[in-house]
Each structure stands twice: as C-alpha cells, then as structure tokens.
Amino acid sequence: MIDLTLIFTDLDGSLLDHHSYGFSAAEPLLSRLEQHNIPVIPATSKTFAELIPLRDSLDNHHPFIVENGAGIYIPQDYFPEQLNQPIVDGYHLKKLSQPRSTWQSILQHLERSFPNEFITFAELGTHGISTSTGLSLEGAQQANLRSFSEPVLWKSTEQRKRAFIASLQEAGANVLQGGRFLHVSGHCDKGQALQWLTQYYKNNTPQKTITTIAAGDGENDVAMLEAAQQAIIIRSPVNAAPRVRNPYQYLTKACGPEGWVEGVMYCLSTSLFNSIN
Ligand SMILES: [Mg+2]
Structure with missing residues (x-):
C-alpha cells in the first residue's frame, strides 16, 4: 500500500x-x-x-x-x-456556500432594522476597505472580489451586534467574528x-x-x-x-x-x- x-x-x-x-x-x-x-x-x-x-x-x-x-x-x-x-x-x-449576492440581499433587508449601524465590504469599496484593513489599493480590490461571503464592519454597540447576528442567523446565514469584520456566509x-x-x-x-x-x-x-x-x-x-x-x-x-x-x-x-x- x-x-x-x-x-x-x-x-x-x-x-x-x-x-x-x-x-x-x-x-x-x-x-x-x-x-x-x-x-x-x-x-x-x-x-x-x-x-x-x-x-x-x-x-x-x-x-x-x-x-x-x-x-x-x-x-x-x-x-x-x-x-x-x-x-x-x-x-x-x-x-x-450560497453566493455572495444571497448574503448581500439579506443585509440590505436588515438595513431597515439596523440603520447606520453597519457597513458592508461592497459599500466600503476599494478605498474604504484599504483604509479599514491597511491593505494596499490593489490588495483591497482583490479582497473585495468575493464569491461567497460578505464582510461587515459593525459600528454600533455590542448589545445591538448580538441582535444583528441573531437576525442574520435567523435568515440562514452563518456569522464568523474575524479580527475586524463580521464574516457573513453559508454554513461552511x-x-x-x-x-x-x-x-x-x-x-x-x-x-x-x-x-x-x-x-x-x-x-x-x-x-x-x-x-x-x-x-x-x-x-x-x-x-x-x-x-x-x-x-x-x-x-x-x-x-x-x-x-x-x-x-x-x-x-x-x-x-x-x-x-x-
Ligand atoms: Mg491565521
């Protein structure tokens, strides 16, 4: 063998x-x-x-x-x-995992319940990602070319964050807490x-x-x-x-x-x- x-x-x-x-x-x-x-x-x-x-x-x-x-x-x-x-x-x-667009539409829907409390990678754009991560502009652009997940920058309180995560989970998403971002993706x-x-x-x-x-x-x-x-x-x-x-x-x-x-x-x-x- x-x-x-x-x-x-x-x-x-x-x-x-x-x-x-x-x-x-x-x-x-x-x-x-x-x-x-x-x-x-x-x-x-x-x-x-x-x-x-x-x-x-x-x-x-x-x-x-x-x-x-x-x-x-x-x-x-x-x-x-x-x-x-x-x-x-x-x-x-x-x-x-399901595609990134699945998580983006769930997040868009949650904008009503959590107004101005979070900002997504897509909304940040290349410059915003570069500023919040320290990546070069090229690196930020590559990081934003995602297929299956949407990182989210949380801007409000810890208590509100727990409610936000619960809403995402209820909608079928899996949420991973990274160093700076919440990573919203499928159950993978x-x-x-x-x-x-x-x-x-x-x-x-x-x-x-x-x-x-x-x-x-x-x-x-x-x-x-x-x-x-x-x-x-x-x-x-x-x-x-x-x-x-x-x-x-x-x-x-x-x-x-x-x-x-x-x-x-x-x-x-x-x-x-x-x-x-
Ligand atoms: Mg590591």
Whole structure:
C-alpha cells in the first residue's frame, strides 16, 4: 500500500508571518515536501483573486480552499478522472456556500432594522476597505472580489451586534467574528472543505492510504484542525492558541513559518506518518 499525506494549511499567521506575510523560513521544507509528493493545500479566509498571486509566489500547484471553506478550487487535469464540477476561471470549483449576492440581499433587508449601524465590504469599496484593513489599493480590490461571503464592519454597540447576528442567523446565514469584520456566509467551514477534498483524493487514488495533517493559528481553523488526523496549532504572537479537540495535536513553540516547519517536521516524524528524512 502506498501512502499519501495531505497537509492542509491556513496562511496568515501560519505558513505566512503574521506581520510581514513572509514565508522564507518554510521554503526549504516546502521544496522537500514537493519532492516527496506531499501536497500542501492552502485553506484560507482570503479570496480566489488574493490567492492566485500568492500561490504563484509559493510555487504551489495543488488545490486550494478560499473564503473560509466556501469554495474549493482544483486545477484542471490535477486528477486523472474528470471532475463533475463546473469550471470557473480555469479551475474546477466545488461550492460549499450560497453566493455572495444571497448574503448581500439579506443585509440590505436588515438595513431597515439596523440603520447606520453597519457597513458592508461592497459599500466600503476599494478605498474604504484599504483604509479599514491597511491593505494596499490593489490588495483591497482583490479582497473585495468575493464569491461567497460578505464582510461587515459593525459600528454600533455590542448589545445591538448580538441582535444583528441573531437576525442574520435567523435568515440562514452563518456569522464568523474575524479580527475586524463580521464574516457573513453559508454554513461552511475549513473542516468540511478538508473532508470533501480528502474524499476526492481517496476516490481518485483508491490504491493509497491517505493521512491528513492540518495547520492553523486561529478560531476559524478549529473545524479543520479537528477534522484532520493530526493538528498543528501554530503559536500566534497576537491571540491565544485556539482550543482544539483532537487527540493528536501539537502546539508549536515558534510562531508563523518557523512554527509551521517545527510542527510539520514533528508530525512527519511521529509513528502515524512516514518520515521524509
Ligand atoms: Mg491565521
């Protein structure tokens, strides 16, 4: 039996440095993983438009998960069998959420009950997004090219925010509290995306035993860290390590890409996995 190990990874604060977004500490290991046919699969809150240039700089050619699990993109011809998924922007796309427009119309409807208490990404526009996030204008534009979710900047009290979230949930939305924004999307997460994609690898490589590793540093990574066979919790310079229910978990000593290397090397050297030394 041939084994295949899949590494699902968060980007910001995990494979990428929280402050500089650099990943040079992980480059030698990324090349070794590629040589050993161990796919590194990005799973991020970022959009497709943000991920494409990043994937190029990482020299990564594997499937990837965007908008917190809402969309899974698989390169054409990646699997021998044709995927029964529509082709969007040159990739097979598996959607796990309704489109952005669904959440935008619900939000528009809530404008009456919560007047001037919130502002959406779409309303902020490129300049507004750039100002509220610190992203460059180009980065803000890419962040606004969303397919499945609408970030919302809350401007009123905590009490009103709870009522707002309850109204969104009643309307069928899932609401994630991010660092600055509330993320309004469908009932998807990185864990469901990991499971769907792992099943896809299994269907396409039935002769292989698949093992899964996930790496992440935040609350939006918990479902993925729990869905994987082994979890790497990357220590964060800004937030406490998330609580993860997984008997096989490793909390790194280092932060960002240094911690990523430490965690991946630890997992690959344990008995559950083949060593790549
Ligand atoms: Mg992160």
